[in-house]
Amino acid sequence: MKKTFLIAAVALFSWGAASAQEYTSNLNPRTSGLNNMFGLSWEIAIPTNNDFLDKTSLRGGKVEYRHFLPGKPISFGASLGWQSYEQYIPTQTITYDNGNKAITTDMDRVIYTVPIAAIGHYYFNYGKTAMPYLGVGVGAQYSEQTIYYNIFETNENTWGFLVRPEIGVLIRPGQANWGILAGASYSFATNKNSLFDQSNLKNVSFNIGLFLTN
Numbered sequence: 001m002k003k004t005f006l007i008a009a010v011a012l013f014s015w016g017a018a019s020a021q022e023y024t025s026n027l028n029p030r031t032s033g034l035n036n037m038f039g040l041s042w043e044i045a046i047p048t049n050n051d052f053l054d055k056t057s058l059r060g061g062k063v064e065y066r067h068f069l070p071g072k073p074i075s076f077g078a079s080l081g082w083q084s085y086e087q088y089i090p091t092q093t094i095t096y097d098n099g100n101k102a103i104t105t106d107m108d109r110v111i112y113t114v115p116i117a118a119i120g121h122y123y124f125n126y127g128k129t130a131m132p133y134l135g136v137g138v139g140a141q142y143s144e145q146t147i148y149y150n151i152f153e154t155n156e157n158t159w160g161f162l163v164r165p166e167i168g169v170l171i172r173p174g175q176a177n178w179g180i181l182a183g184a185s186y187s188f189a190t191n192k193n194s195l196f197d198q199s200n201l202k203n204v205s206f207n208i209g210l211f212l213t214n
Contacts (some may be wrong), residue, residue, distance in 0.1 A: 034127070034213055037066040037075070037170075039181050041209025045083045048202045052145060052193055053109045055087040062207055066121065073126035079119050079137060083203075085111040107149035113201065114142040115162050115187065123170070130171050133183075137164040143191035143201060160191035160201070170211065182208045 043060035047053060060083035066075040091106040117139030123131045141162040147154045168183025189201045 034068040034075075037064075037068070037077075037211050037213040039064045039066070039209055039211035041181060041183075041207040043081065043083065043205050043207040045085070045187075045203045045205040047085065048204055051196050051198050053085055053087040053089075053111065055085060057083055057085040059084040060205070062209075064119065066119070073123040073131075075121045075123070077119050079115075079117050081113075081115045083111075083113045083115075083205075085109075085113075103149075105149045107147050110144075110146045110148070111201070112144040113189070113191070115164065115189065116140055116142075117162055117164060127175075129173065129175065130169055132169045133167070135166045135168070137166065137185075138162065141187075141189040141191055141201070143189070145191075145193050147195070154195060156193045156195065158191045158193075160189040162187065162189045164188070168207075172213070177214055178210065178212050180208070181211050 040063050041061060043062050045057045045060050047055070047057075060081065062079055062081040064077060064079035066077040068075045087109050089107045089109060091104065093102055093104040095102045115137075117137030119135060119137040121133045121135035123133045125131050139162045141160050143156075143158050143160065145156040145158075164185050164187045166183050166185035168181060170179055170181050172179035184204070184206050187201075187203050187205060190199065191201045192199055
């Protein structure tokens with residue numbers, strides 16, 4: 001599953017890069033308006049209000065496509081992300097199943113998530129070198145939550161509803177057809193973990209990357 005999503009992300013960005021190059025080959029990037037944007041970024045995610053684990057993840061990323069409305073500081077598109085969390089928990093007694101069961105062990109907890117969202121953004125200083133933006137993403141998130149303990153493992157694979165508000169900035173040096181994107185977002189997804197009576201996954205994330213546009 002992980003390899004499939006990574007291959008899809010790389011293929012989407014490669015297609016986007018080729019498309020952007022084709023679009024811009026006959027345009028003057030200093031005078032042309034924004035039309036399409038293809039971005040790829042590295043993402044750091046910090047779990048919040050999570051009983052399963054709370055360790056920050058540095059192993060994440062996001063690929064996205066944005067289409068700008070003609071002459072408007074607004075874009076719509078789609079994004080595909082991935083994030084991998086892992087945390088070792090020393091030996092302790094843990095209750096679960098609404099307090100009806102307990103287990104004493106150390107364990108390694110792993111979460112792998114793939115958020116897929118329709119996205120929309122509004123830009124300030126539209127057409128300038130630096131364009132701050134506000135945005136929101138709505139969609140679904142696939143999650144694999146695994147516990148490794150002793151010689152056993154327990155898995156919870158679920159889909160959940162996703163909402164992700166975000167802020168950020170696009171920087172185009174000299175109005176070129178490439179630039180830097182940076183942002184922060186808050187993600188709320190309804191993925192469940194019945195073992196730990198967890199009904200959602202939340203995180204604050206920060207991303208930085210590159211984009212191509214025309």
